[in-house]
Amino acid sequence: MLDYTVHNYMEDIIKNLVKEMLRERPDVCDCDTCYWDICALVLNRIKPQYLEIETNIQKLSPFMLNRLRNLVLDAMVLVANNARPYHGKDQTVTIQLQNLSEPLVRRILTEMSETNEFLRENKESLPVIAAMILNQLEPRYAVTDRGGAYLRARELELQFLPSIMSKVYNVVKQFQG
Ligand SMILES: [Zn+2]
Incomplete structure (x- = not known):
């Protein structure tokens, strides 16, 4: 990654x-x-x-x-x-707030970088490229433990991948000039 x-x-x-x-x-x-x-x-x-x-x-x-x-x-x-039945009671689960679009964009950029020389050679631009992509995507925040977030990111991937991919390509193209 x-x-x-x-x-x-x-x-x-x-x-x-x-x-x-x-x-x-x-x-x-x-x-x-x-x-x-x-x-x-x-x-x-x-x-x-x-x-x-x-x-x-x-x-x-x-x-x-x-x-x-x-x-x-x-x-x-x-x-x-809609309070969760065990809210406030289970101290053993470490929950986190995460925009599930973030790991998805990271995976897409990682896969793209295998064939895209620009991404490999301009690593310092990655935070801005990722930020510009994420600003254009609908936020998909979830409160999860780590395993749960990964599963949901996989589900989201199938559902929204085509529209996300085209946004990623546009931003990267913009940077390549
Ligand atoms: Zn509560």
Whole structure:
């Protein structure tokens, strides 16, 4: 697998906003499972930002902040109504929040690099190439343990591969000039 790091900066904004709003709402469960479920729901409904942006909540426009707060409120209601049966009780499973499009793009770029000289010789461009691709893909956040995320990424692959592949090709072509 190609080795590069990508980060959706919206994750920072949403994690902080959800934490802040959970403090205002003692009636909503704030265990790890519910917290990550709320974050995942919100992140799947907003455009990802894999190229660096302002992440300080205080610096967001009132319009943007209001929109995000409403999405968090909706997600809180959904998670409260569909609480996982063992939420907050199973400490043995390490859960993580992950955009399943990330491992998928990494696999596609890795396979492409076997025949694409440009990708092999411009490794320093990989984080930006991957970020530009991920900005164009719909986010597919899931709260999973590591094994689960891998399985779901395989399922997604079959379903969305053709449209994802064409976006990957376009971005790489753009870089090759
Ligand atoms: Zn909970």
